[in-house]
Amino acid sequence: MDAVLSLPPSAALPDDGVALDDPAEWPAFGHALDGGRWESQVVVEGMHCAACAFTVEAALCAVPGVLRADVNAASRRARVLWSADAVRPSRWFAASAAAGYRLVPAGDLQARVRRAREGRAALWRWLVAGFCMMQVMMYAYPAYIAQPGEMTADAVQLMRWASWVLTLPVVLFSCGPFFRSAWRDLQQRRIGMDLPVALGMAIVFVVSTAGTFDPEGPLGHEVYFDSLTMFVFFLLTGRWLETRLRGRTAGALEALMNRVPDSIERLSADGSFQRVAVRRLAVGDVIRVRPGEAFPADGLLIDGHTTADEALLTGESRPVPRGRGERVLAGSHNLSAVVQLRIESVGQGTRFAQIVALMESASTGKPRLARLADRVAKPFLLGVLAAAALAAVLWWPAGPGQALMVAVAVLIVTCPCALSLATPAAMLASAGALARGGVLVHDLQALEALATVDTVVFDKTGTLTRDTPRLDRVYCREGLRPGDAVELAAALGAQSLHPVARALVRAWEQEHRTPPDWLALDLREQAGQGLEGHLQRRGSNAMPLHVRLGSAAHCGVEALPIDAPQLHLSDGHGWVASFVLAEELRADAAAAVAALKAQGIAVQLLSGDRTAAAREVAARVGIAQVQGDCTPEDKLRTLQHLQAEGRRVAMVGDGLNDGPVLAAAHASFALGNAVPLAQARADFIVMGSALSAVPEAIAQARRTLKIVRQNLAWAAGYNALCVPLALAGWLPAWLAGIGMAASSLLVVLNAARLARAAGAAA
Amino acid sequence: MDILFLLVPFSVVLVLVILGGLWWAVDRGQFEDVDREGERILNND
DSSP: OOOOOBOOTTSSOOSSHHHHTOGGGGGGSEEEOGGGEEEEEEEESSOOSHHHHHHHHHHHHTSTTEEEEEEETTTTEEEEEEETTTOOHHHHHHHHHHTTOOEEESSOHHHHHHHHHHHHHHHHHHHHHHHHHHHHHHHHHHHHHOOTTTSOHHHHHHHHHHHHHHHHHIIIIITHHHHHHHHHHHHTTOOOTHHHHHHHHHHHHHHHHHHHHOTTSTTOSOOOHHHHHHHHHHHHHHHHHHHHHHHHHTHHHHHHHTOSOSEEEEEOTTSOEEEEEGGGOOTTOEEEEOTTSBOOSEEEEEEOOEEEEOHHHHOOOSOEEEOTTOEEOTTOEEOSSOEEEEEEEOGGGSHHHHHHHHHHHHHHSOOHHHHHHHHHHHHHHHHHHHHHHHHHHHHGGGOHHHHHHHHHHHHHHOOHHHHHHHHHHHHHHHHHHHHHTTEEESOTHHHHHHHTOOEEEEOIIIIIBOSSOEEEEEEEOTTOOHHHHHHHHHHHHTTOOOHHHHHHHHHHHHHOSSOOSEEEEEEEEETTTEEEEEEEETTOOSOOEEEEEESHHHHTOOOOSSSSOEEEEEETTEEEEEEEEEOOBOTTHHHHHHHHHHTTOEEEEEOSSOHHHHHHHHHHHTOOEEEOSOOHHHHHHHHHHHHHTTOOEEEEEOSSSOHHHHHHSSEEEEEOTTSOGGGOOOSEEEOSSOTTHHHHHHHHHHHHHHHHHHHHHHHHHHHHHHHHHHHTTOSOHHHHHHHHHHHHHHHHHHHHHHHHHHHHHO | OTTHHHHHHHHHHHHHHHHHHHHHHHHTTTTSOHHHHHHGGGOOO
16 A cells, blocks of 8 residues: 555644644634633643642632633543633643643643553552552561461561561552642642542551661551551552543543544545545545544545444444435444545534534533532541541550551541542443433533423424425426426525425435535525525526525415415516425334333423424324414423423423523423534434433433432441541551542442443443 | 571562563553453454
């Protein structure tokens, strides 16, 4: 193969501030908002807990020009809102680094590389701790089983020396992150979650070292090297597993992000294919995609026939066939054959990029329950330190060595991590599972609201029925063939997102491979009324035809005397054609309504359509409560009325025409592929066309809330039980280490069940 | 019993040597992706 691999120099962001401050690099990790403001996504390094997240937030917000910073402890990502007029990114990057946390622009290769290096260091720390622990146990064993006088003093001392030598690498190397983060916190005059643990480790080491080298000293002659190495090992095991699990549960996001390949073969001017970086692609380029590769951009197939795996983008788990003239999506996988496509949109314009942007914003949001846990973290840590001091004082008469060990048990056994991880871990796992099932979560907070929903209100058009109605009949002016009328209408309708316009386009596309032979010029759309513009035959110089497409009133013609949705076409001479449309129910509408009822949820239908049509659809899917002829204001009023009765309402709509109603509901779903994702104002976005995603999402939300409650109850109960036990001196340090590691692990494992449960159901 | 005074320091040295070997393995990325090696036989190329 003679393909040349060439990556542009800007493929990875250089770390220095100069590149960060180049506005051309900003879109690589964020996007512009109005008024010169930017929203950037960054990865925060060296963060373990909610307290860390707080610190980074505070450091970022202290920089003038940074308007807002949201840091998520579970996904280790931050969303920063800043003003380009007042500050450059290098300023707030530096501010966070000064607080002890490096920032890396998200969506960047470097972040992945650095995470791999961090993971490797963590594994290495764990191995050292584990190995030294085993050997220290060997040295400790004789002292436990020997009868008094059986071991000579020399032998005892030899074992202690050997233990001390092997404990050194554990304390100096394996415990490094605990000490570093505790020291960082102390320097900044604050309390972090690692402080109690680091303090505990230091105390045990000092007591045991004193016992080894100065057995007659005030700290006694007991040594605890075995306990020390053991609980360090358990803590590191817990943290290591936790990181892996967290990586996996929050990993739906990563799975999505890593879908677009780095390079692809592009057709060059001389007709050969050359491998270029995906960032160099432009609209109109022709590229070749081999089976097994992912499509790098949205485009139209111009050669070849294949099947594509769009599971992560639409929730459709079966491969879909794609032939010439059909669209493929960036991020979907080419499964069976080599194909060529012409690119229609790249980078931020692709549907894939919109999905990623949505997921990023969701994973950096902080649910209410998590904010609550953050608030109690600090007083909780102060309480732990106070309890440890109290323990030392109470036990002092029994000997300084033992008093300190009891204090150590208190320091180590408390587990604030479980408290702060309880909510975000579960919600992220759930959001990941839902994303795999084709439902995007816009706002994590909404999962909590959705779990308590007792009424679901459906919109009709585009929700219970398919996005686009079917073209049923065509009436047209004498001398014109129905096909020609459809061609004219499709040429206009192609420019609109309205479902009725799309029905005409689809009707044309079903019959013909090529686009209509007319060009639409200076087109105007009147929302809810119709389109108006000029049509000119391609390549002809004739006067453009002035046409209108839309409701009878819009076109200035008389409506057909039949009770069905209809659309009219008129030109300068009056009526041209009328199109009669029929609505198609979604295949799984009735099943979805039945599933909702089985969940004990009341189902209603609110439609802007005529009452008779709404009634008919409702009867077919099994909804008893119907209201037709609703304006958007009527819908809003009905919704508020329901809410005033104390009902928790979820609204399901197409996300485009019923924005205010969706926003007012407790939880909202937007359905349908027709809507550009960025415009959909809903908490949940159903990417495929399966209505059954709604009851599934509700079931998932209920499970999520249950798991969050279990987690919080566990974290609170564990701490409430173990601290008194440690105070009473019943918990040796090693048991405390197991307790803490197991507690935070249990919380993350419990959350991981959410990812699995949905996977099994899907 | 005197042999202990040789064997115990020797065991300490041995542990440090083994740790050195592990460091070499981790540093070369052998534990980066433990699933990948198992899946490799399923790959044709």
